[in-house]
Amino acid sequence: MTPAEYRNASFEVWAHYSQQLIEQALTQLLPARDTLPQRLHEAMRYATLGGGKRVRPLLCLAAGQLVNASEGAILPVASALECIHAYSLVHDDLPCMDDDVLRRGKPTCHIQFDEATAVLAGDALQTQAFELLADAPLSAPQRIALVKELAHASGSLGMAGGQAIDQLHVGQHMDLPELELMHIMKTGALIRAAVRMGSRCHPNDGAALPDSTHQSLDHYARAIGLAFQVVDDILDVEADSATLGKTAGKDAAADKPTYVSLLGLAEAKRMAAALHQQAHDALAGFGEAGRRLRELADFIVLRHH
Amino acid sequence: MTPAEYRNASFEVWAHYSQQLIEQALTQLLPARDTLPQRLHEAMRYATLGGGKRVRPLLCLAAGQLVNASEGAILPVASALECIHAYSLVHDDLPCMDDDVLRRGKPTCHIQFDEATAVLAGDALQTQAFELLADAPLSAPQRIALVKELAHASGSLGMAGGQAIDQLHVGQHMDLPELELMHIMKTGALIRAAVRMGSRCHPNDGAALPDSTHQSLDHYARAIGLAFQVVDDILDVEADSATLGKTAGKDAAADKPTYVSLLGLAEAKRMAAALHQQAHDALAGFGEAGRRLRELADFIVLRHH
Numbered sequence: 001m002t003p004a005e006y007r008n009a010s011f012e013v014w015a016h017y018s019q020q021l022i023e024q025a026l027t028q029l030l031p032a033r034d035t036l037p038q039r040l041h042e043a044m045r046y047a048t049l050g051g052g053k054r055v056r057p058l059l060c061l062a063a064g065q066l067v068n069a070s071e072g073a074i075l076p077v078a079s080a081l082e083c084i085h086a087y088s089l090v091h092d093d094l095p096c097m098d099d100d101v102l103r104r105g106k107p108t109c110h111i112q113f114d115e116a117t118a119v120l121a122g123d124a125l126q127t128q129a130f131e132l133l134a135d136a137p138l139s140a141p142q143r144i145a146l147v148k149e150l151a152h153a154s155g156s157l158g159m160a161g162g163q164a165i166d167q168l169h170v171g172q173h174m175d176l177p178e179l180e181l182m183h184i185m186k187t188g189a190l191i192r193a194a195v196r197m198g199s200r201c202h203p204n205d206g207a208a209l210p211d212s213t214h215q216s217l218d219h220y221a222r223a224i225g226l227a228f229q230v231v232d233d234i235l236d237v238e239a240d241s242a243t244l245g246k247t248a249g250k251d252a253a254a255d256k257p258t259y260v261s262l263l264g265l266a267e268a269k270r271m272a273a274a275l276h277q278q279a280h281d282a283l284a285g286f287g288e289a290g291r292r293l294r295e296l297a298d299f300i301v302l303r304h305h
Numbered sequence: 306m307t308p309a310e311y312r313n314a315s316f317e318v319w320a321h322y323s324q325q326l327i328e329q330a331l332t333q334l335l336p337a338r339d340t341l342p343q344r345l346h347e348a349m350r351y352a353t354l355g356g357g358k359r360v361r362p363l364l365c366l367a368a369g370q371l372v373n374a375s376e377g378a379i380l381p382v383a384s385a386l387e388c389i390h391a392y393s394l395v396h397d398d399l400p401c402m403d404d405d406v407l408r409r410g411k412p413t414c415h416i417q418f419d420e421a422t423a424v425l426a427g428d429a430l431q432t433q434a435f436e437l438l439a440d441a442p443l444s445a446p447q448r449i450a451l452v453k454e455l456a457h458a459s460g461s462l463g464m465a466g467g468q469a470i471d472q473l474h475v476g477q478h479m480d481l482p483e484l485e486l487m488h489i490m491k492t493g494a495l496i497r498a499a500v501r502m503g504s505r506c507h508p509n510d511g512a513a514l515p516d517s518t519h520q521s522l523d524h525y526a527r528a529i530g531l532a533f534q535v536v537d538d539i540l541d542v543e544a545d546s547a548t549l550g551k552t553a554g555k556d557a558a559a560d561k562p563t564y565v566s567l568l569g570l571a572e573a574k575r576m577a578a579a580l581h582q583q584a585h586d587a588l589a590g591f592g593e594a595g596r597r598l599r600e601l602a603d604f605i606v607l608r609h610h
Contacts, residue, residue: 040461097421124460128461133452140445143452144449155433160429181341
């Protein structure tokens with residue numbers, strides 16, 4: 001596909017081709033299957049390759065394309081985001097956490113391998129993410145800014161912190177502000193980081209983007225970060241496991257508070273629609289350049305799995 | 306203590322004061338106990354503060370002092386190394402890994418808290434390490450070099466990879482080259498990184514150290530990295546749990562290959578002595594400036610716990 005064809009393609013074609021780019025990048029950037037220790041590298045690749053919607057890398061790519069980032073710069077950054085996401089799934093699925101056996105339509109990592117390998121594969125995928133950022137073909141200040149963004153979004157004040165709140169509240173009451181804080185940390189922070197990191201990959205290092213661009217992108221990213229989780233909660237009720245590729249109804253089974261359990265299904269759907277609109281509004285100033293991010297907002301809110 | 310007193314102090318006084326500096330830095334740099342999510346931050350602090358020999362931070366400090374690094378630059382870097390070490394201990398102690406209940410004379414993290422919290426505290430400590438490096442008061446190229454060093458030393462080709470080889474060989478035969486590769490990855494890589502990272506904190510960013518300095522430090526670091534593990538294996542046989550602050554004899558109980566099981570006690574001791582000598586030889590060119598690193602080699606090889 002030529003650059004012009006890629007730029008002008010329908011969303012479905014753009015997303016499919018972008019997912020292929022991400023899959024190729026991950027395939028090349030992760031240690032090879034036959035590199036020692038082989039079982040660990042197999043598990044890292046099993047947990048990362050060949051599945052998933054790649055929402056975070058797609059957001060990163062779309063934000064990068066908005067600021068004319070090169071493919072060579074953006075793909076390792078998008079891959080780092082997916083490594084963090086994959087590590088979090090491997091650890092979340094462990095018996096001591098959500099104890100899940102199905103993920104992306106396949107046995108979870110600790111089922112396919114063993115628990116020790118799953119813990120270590122998750123650990124090493126996190127490390128890999130930071131190594132990819134450090135090696136990205138961008139200026140040192142840009143790379144450091146990316147390391148900060150990713151660390152802040154995925155650490156104890158971000159994704160891992162949100163997961164900790166989640167684990168502590170199984171079977172316990174949580175009100176709407178608590179639930180929102182948890183999801184902003186657990187899912188929202190990394191999705192927001194995906195957009196912010198993409199826009200940090202612009203080619204002119206000296207020429208920082210105007211503050212208004214960062215603010216608009218950030219409004220967009222916050223809205224879709226939250227929308228993503230609301231839709232996840234709706235799908236957990238409405239879809240079946242085969243469509244989801246993971247165990248459906250498990251939040252209700254685990255007696256976890258969700259937007260649906262707190263607001264009811266109809267209100268949760270209204271909330272998703274309002275966040276969808278907020279995301280579109282935030283992009284209004286970008287015109288045609290905001291097309292992929294708009295389409296991704298539609299994809300996130302209107303998806304069936 | 307004045308800078309001159311610190312510089313000229315006996316090793317015991319220097320090490321004690323340095324350990325206090327590291328403890329203070331970690332106490333300040335880790336998220337506060339009352340920051341949400343509190344239980345996660347309590348677990349991160351529990352696993353990191355108030356214990357341990359701080360071998361890696363001490364090596365980092367000593368190498369930093371050799372190149373006149375400022376305390377403000379070196380302490381966050383030393384703290385990052387300890388966060389990685391602490392995370393690895395928390396995960397290694399999990400029931401699905403070494404299943405240990407005692408560490409640094411206290412209940413292990415998953416015993417004191419719970420398994421899910423221990424997994425997440427380890428995850429978040431790893432993230433914290435990279436965030437500390439990204440925020441260190443050093444140039445962006447120095448910080449990026451530090452992120453690369455730490456990621457390479459602790460990922461699937463370093464510490465996590467060594468731990469994976471270890472887990473796969475419980476109860477299985479391992480020959481001496483395999484055992485050595487495992488330990489070079491599992492323990493040696495991070496100890497080596499500690500020295501290398503300390504020497505990267507020099508104040509004149511432009512003026513890189515001569516290659517010969519890097520090579521000498523690296524020879525030193527490789528020798529003590531291996532010596533550390535050989536001594537660990539000897540102590541596992543010779544010391545009791547109260548002295549070690551962790552469960553003694555657990556390698557033999559787990560039927561794990563060790564230097565002692567492979568070489569016998571006498572030969573393992575001869576190997577430790579030879580590595581000790583190699584470490585001293587590597588520092589010969591530094592004269593008085595190499596004093597703390599020499600003393601640390603003595604400390605690592607001659608310790609009783």
